[in-house]
Amino acid sequence: MNGTKILAVDDSPSMRALLHNALAQKGYIVDQAEDGVAALEWLESNQPHVLITDINMPRMDGFELIEALRQCDRFQDLPILVLTTESSDEKKARARNAGATGWIVKPFDPEKLCAAVRRVTH
């Protein structure tokens, strides 16, 4: 798992720090973006192995980010995990239709999250 690059997209600096700590402890290389717009900017010149995104964010939310990435050849196969406080089936279906690879409801469990990352990268 070491060397796996993850982009974590969340508008809360506290949540990004928590996510960074949990994943870095397991040997992942974690970059961060504060919303969909910042993520797209970062992705112009970087290629992570996995993207983990929140849904509710200013400027560009998680749904819009997933849709934008799936329209781009380079990110057709990028595993995208949604990590959110939302638990409604409607939002989950929307993420799935947008092209998300998986859906994880907070509060997150680092073991389950890492297991999911391993599964989508192998």
Next chain:
Amino acid sequence: MSVLSDLTAFSTPGRERRVTVIQGDFAVNGEDGLVLTTVLGSCVAVCLYDPYAMISGMNHFLLAEPLPGHDIDPSALERYGAFAMEQLINGMIKRGATRKSMRAHIYGGASMRGAMGDIGKSNAIFARNFLDCDQIMVVREDVGDAIARRIEMRARSGQIKCSHVPVSNAMKIATFNRDINPIRDGGDVDLF
């Protein structure tokens, strides 16, 4: 202006509606005549008000005291607290608030006697750190000491009244809080 300037407003309830925010829960509302309320021991409530969106929010959480004989990973508690904070902040943002314009109050975190230890203090420190990190301005704190607090927040105006409740009642709250284990399962993964 979220600090209460007219205390008498609370003594004339009229047609007001009250919503009680219990431990582990949160509420976001901007309705005129609605009051968000809770009672705190060592738990913490963060109250947020956005004066532009005219929206109030309140959560009520406890980072938890490990049950006797159980060790709880401190980072698990932090994730739980972060979840309580994020739910509240997201609820505010969905209703038009922004981190920049929101103002925060922190209440509770009492040091209850007995087995509660310093969990109250940890709760208050956690809330303050989270708000600092998320760059949300804290305008008032009433935390610590061996007292319970009753919080009443007017949803439309964001006015908040924090009353101190006698210690005899406070002990009941401490006992009540201890019976609840806030650590819930989460993080289940659905791969599509």
